[in-house]
Amino acid sequence: MNSQQIHLASRPAGTPTADNFTLQTIPLPELKEGEILVKNTWMSVDPYMRGRMIDRKSYVPPFQIGEALEGGAIGEVIQSNHPDFPVGSKVSSMLGWRTHYIGDGTGLTRLPETTLPDQSFLGIMGMPGMTAWTGLFRIADLQPSDTVFISAASGAVGSIACQIAKMHGCTVIGSVGSQEKAEYLRSLGVDAVINYKEATNLTEALAEAAPQGIDVYFENVGGEHLEAALNNMNDYGRIAVCGLISQYNATEPQPGPSNLSMLIIKKLKMQGFIVFDHWAHYGEYANQMGQWIAEGKVKWEETVFEGIEQAPRAFIGLFEGKNKGKMLVKL
Amino acid sequence: MNSQQIHLASRPAGTPTADNFTLQTIPLPELKEGEILVKNTWMSVDPYMRGRMIDRKSYVPPFQIGEALEGGAIGEVIQSNHPDFPVGSKVSSMLGWRTHYIGDGTGLTRLPETTLPDQSFLGIMGMPGMTAWTGLFRIADLQPSDTVFISAASGAVGSIACQIAKMHGCTVIGSVGSQEKAEYLRSLGVDAVINYKEATNLTEALAEAAPQGIDVYFENVGGEHLEAALNNMNDYGRIAVCGLISQYNATEPQPGPSNLSMLIIKKLKMQGFIVFDHWAHYGEYANQMGQWIAEGKVKWEETVFEGIEQAPRAFIGLFEGKNKGKMLVKL
Known part of the structure; x- marks a missing residue:
């Protein structure tokens, strides 16, 4: 199994350009005990990611040149050696900018059972x-x-x-x-x-x-x-x-x-x-927002690019005002 | 009885200069019932006063051209028709920049009985x-x-x-x-x-x-x-x-x-x-600071100009770094 990933090719000077990114195909090893293989279905691009492209001390370490970028993603477990994540489970992670990844559950959250679209957990519910x-x-x-x-x-x-x-x-x-x-x-x-x-x-x-x-x-x-x-x-x-x-x-x-x-x-x-820093209060938010959505009180828009190779374009579009509502990439 | 007062002659452009101030001698009327005559002994100059020399909306109204400036002062009652302010009482007010004023007690606070120098109520105790x-x-x-x-x-x-x-x-x-x-x-x-x-x-x-x-x-x-x-x-x-x-x-x-x-x-x-905005907590501060002073734990310095006519020079000196500790004018 291969994973297609977007790597940081060089640090942007000014507005990021396509040259700052490369698409790499990385072979994934066989699953070990306790591991799962996830196929990402949606990934998020957000303005804050620009900050991580600068080499400086910040609340999260900078992205490294020649390595895969990171960010919010929703995926589906397609192979599983982990009892908590059976095949077919949907998970959110910070392992976006790639089509597939292997994990042991660390940093992964199963999506709750709702009628909401999966990608809402990268937007209004995320x-x-x-x-x-x-x-x-x-x-x-x-x-x-x-x-x-x-x-x-x-x-x-x-x-x-x-x-x-x-x-x-x-x-x-x-x-x-x-x-x-x-x-x-x-x-x-x-x-x-x-x-x-x-x-x-x-x-x-x-x-x-x-x-x-x-x-x-x-x-x-x-x-x-x-x-x-x-x-x-x-x-x-x-x-x-x-x-x-x-x-x-x-x-x-x-x-x-x-x-x-x-x-x-x-x-x-x-x-x-x-x-x-405030994530301990996410449950409070999710309950309240879930109720507002159920009552039909909120609306949201998505601007969707399709395919991992479009992720840099979606990201750059954030700085060109190309999105209405949440900017997403469907993988 | 005359009062010598510093008036704002013109609004400063940049650092204030002597030209922005005039010394005026104003005759004071006879005391009415309920009034007191105060002779100021000390006045304060503070950087925030520069803001009141600009004609703009702020938390206090701007000083008016051709009128006396205002600011913290300590004075002594020298004539009294008011039972709460007998002759000899010491009062703090916002009626600085003048040698004498008539008041009815509004906005005046009698200094507490302490061994502290009067002018400390314009500085460390003020x-x-x-x-x-x-x-x-x-x-x-x-x-x-x-x-x-x-x-x-x-x-x-x-x-x-x-x-x-x-x-x-x-x-x-x-x-x-x-x-x-x-x-x-x-x-x-x-x-x-x-x-x-x-x-x-x-x-x-x-x-x-x-x-x-x-x-x-x-x-x-x-x-x-x-x-x-x-x-x-x-x-x-x-x-x-x-x-x-x-x-x-x-x-x-x-x-x-x-x-x-x-x-x-x-x-x-x-x-x-x-x-x-926080003056309701002044008592808490004054108790604490009074105790620190009594215990010999704090020191303070004063930079003193003498005479009402020196007040503009003292004020201008604040922007030239001329003061160590509190800048005061002894009247």
């Missing part, structure tokens, strides 16, 4: 959904009376954050980069949408969209978005810093916001987080 | 001391095992923050702008001192001073200091944003730190605060 919920409730202490600004609002995390905040009773403003995405956001019930590519002044656009000011900013973007949010925050506002996608491909250090004095003037809290 | 304590404990949740970095560490707030953190068991690194101030800081028991004017690379200087990393940053400065702190923070570090003095006199917007991604990578919390 890391992106849990990220949205964690940022809003565990970092920003979301209250029903809050006005919430969410950047990259049509993405995997943003589109779920918008809906959770609406269900909690909040007024929600989202920013997106196209009219099509703006329409999508309106279809989710968001109160006001900013197309940042058409706004000449993001501070003014946000002031117009939220004349009452912003209590919570769910930060996915950085740069001008953060500056505009700081200018429009209300006293005691909270900023959950989830991502800074505008910075990820920068080849030179990007200056930060010139208005950090707003932190003092408005007594703001700004806090970065990594969802994996 | 707003600057309370600011240091609030930032460390109520914002940064200081723990005895923490390594703490304090910028502007020889100033009124910084020098108290250094000593409180040391008494709490922390390792303390301070940054200052001269060798004389560095010596002063060492005399307070600080573990390592950085003279930022001599450091070619503040990130490296801080890494050398705190190879174990920084858990809490008490931010008084901004700019390169913040960038260096972010680079040296440990996971789950806390940044209490008290002041950004490097920005106060900027005539153009100053770019913020280029490494805000550290907020995510290291899961940091950064929070701005205004001490007046």
Whole structure:
């Protein structure tokens, strides 16, 4: 049995290109006792993976050149020498970017019995959904009376954050980069949408969209978005810093916001987080979101590329705004 | 009776100059029933006052051109028609920048009976001391095992923050702008001192001073200091944003730190605060600090200018690093 895998060929300088990746075919050994062979059916590409392509100390070690990339994946057990993972079981893992792998169960989670599509565990029922919920409730202490600004609002995390905040009773403003995405956001019930590519002044656009000011900013973007949010925050506002996608491909250090004095003037809290630190609370999230889905209260979109060889293109597409909702690769 | 007062003549562009101030002599009316006449004996100049010289919405309204400035002051009642403030009582107020004023008791606090010098209620027993304590404990949740970095560490707030953190068991690194101030800081028991004017690379200087990393940053400065702190923070570090003095006199917007991604990578919390929001806890602070002083555990310095006409010079001196400890004007 062979596994097709995407390896990191070289570290990207700026926006990743196809050259930074190679497709390798690796023979897999025979299964030993206690092992299983998994065929991946879906894999996730996420903006945070860009950070792991840089050779630096971080919360997860950097990807190594000449080795397979990693990331969320859903697969099916096709051979088993392990009683807990019979053939036909579906498992989620961090062993994406490959068609097959052998495991002994470590780091694998069997999908629960649900009527949800498997790939939802890479999106709304998985890391992106849990990220949205964690940022809003565990970092920003979301209250029903809050006005919430969410950047990259049509993405995997943003589109779920918008809906959770609406269900909690909040007024929600989202920013997106196209009219099509703006329409999508309106279809989710968001109160006001900013197309940042058409706004000449993001501070003014946000002031117009939220004349009452912003209590919570769910930060996915950085740069001008953060500056505009700081200018429009209300006293005691909270900023959950989830991502800074505008910075990820920068080849030179990007200056930060010139208005950090707003932190003092408005007594703001700004806090970065990594969802994996909060994973002990996943059950709480999954129960709540499962119920919202059963009640028909949430929607989600997927942008799907097909075939392992398309994975680099899907990943690069994240930085070109090619996805609406969760970007996935079907294997 | 006349009151000599410093008025704002014009809004400073950049660092304030003598031209921005005028000394006015204003006749005071006769005392009415329920009123007192106070002769100020000490007044405070503080960096935050620079912010009130800008015409913008903030937590306190801006100073008005052609009117007396305001700030912390200690005075003595010299005429009284008010039973709660007999002649000879000492009062603290926000009615500094003037030699005399008439009041009805509103906004005035009688100094407690202590053996402390009156002006300590403008320093270690007043707003600057309370600011240091609030930032460390109520914002940064200081723990005895923490390594703490304090910028502007020889100033009124910084020098108290250094000593409180040391008494709490922390390792303390301070940054200052001269060798004389560095010596002063060492005399307070600080573990390592950085003279930022001599450091070619503040990130490296801080890494050398705190190879174990920084858990809490008490931010008084901004700019390169913040960038260096972010680079040296440990996971789950806390940044209490008290002041950004490097920005106060900027005539153009100053770019913020280029490494805000550290907020995510290291899961940091950064929070701005205004001490007046925490004033309900002043009694707790004053009891604790009074005890430390009685036990001879804390030291403080004062830099004193004499005469109301010197007040602008004292204020301007804050931005030239002219003070060690609390900058005061004796009236």
